[in-house]
Amino acid sequence: MAEGWGAMTGAGTQALLRGVRVIDAVMVRVVRPGTNRRPRARVVLYAHRHPFRAGTAIGTGLTALFLVCAVAAGVPLKPTDAPLLTAIWAGSTLIFALLTRWEGIAHAEHQEQHRPRPRPVSGRRIAAGLAGWWAAVTVLLWSEDKAKHRPADFVVTATVTATLTLALVVTVLGVGSVGERRRRKR
Structure with a gap:
């Protein structure tokens, strides 16, 4: 066995x-x-x-x-x-x-x-988001200047915030296009 x-x-x-x-x-x-x-x-x-x-x-x-x-x-x-x-x-x-x-x-x-493809975000939605962000930051910067008893001009604050918003949008679009170019090269 x-x-x-x-x-x-x-x-x-x-x-x-x-x-x-x-x-x-x-x-x-x-x-x-x-x-x-x-x-x-x-x-x-x-x-x-x-x-x-x-x-x-x-x-x-x-x-x-x-x-x-x-x-x-x-x-x-x-x-x-x-x-x-x-x-x-x-x-x-x-x-x-x-x-x-x-x-x-x-x-x-x-x-x-x-899986269904996601719909692209509309230009209206992007514009509304940027406008909301710009308004919120403008009010925050203006109220900070008022709280610290600095001379605060609402038009100047809105212009500075618009410049910052524009810089942010350009940066995001630039980074996105570089990433997209790298993805296409692969």
């Missing part, structure tokens, strides 16, 4: 393979790609954000299940089996982490293709 890990050959291996085929057939029927319209579960979202952690959890669980099955089958475990168990754990962790990562990337690409 063979001892160790080689004892699981023959009829046991065939039964295991049949079981895997049955589980695979059931999963293919239950989870058909493209027909699942429900929102993703929290576990799936966590796995997509942290694929290595999810792979580690699945790999650890799979290794523990493997050990339980081996002990239940009567396979004697020796200290020399530790490298093999470590390899099983590391391999399953890596495989599940990569599969989770690839599935997350595929799902993100699918979501990106079907």
Whole structure:
């Protein structure tokens, strides 16, 4: 009678393979790609954000299940089996982490293709935002001058604020165009 890990050959291996085929057939029927319209579960979202952690959890669980099955089958475990168990754990962790990562990337690409494009911000909205910012800063600077008993002229304060606003807009547009040019070069 063979001892160790080689004892699981023959009829046991065939039964295991049949079981895997049955589980695979059931999963293919239950989870058909493209027909699942429900929102993703929290576990799936966590796995997509942290694929290595999810792979580690699945790999650890799979290794523990493997050990339980081996002990239940009567396979004697020796200290020399530790490298093999470590390899099983590391391999399953890596495989599940990569599969989770690839599935997350595929799902993100699918979501990106079907996401509606954002509408560009209208010129009216930009003008209203700048006018509001200009008015608020003008009043703040003018009231600061009044509070410190400095000579405060509202027209001068409004002009200074308009100049600052114009400088801010030019800076933002300049930085944006440089970034856009760099993105186009790639």
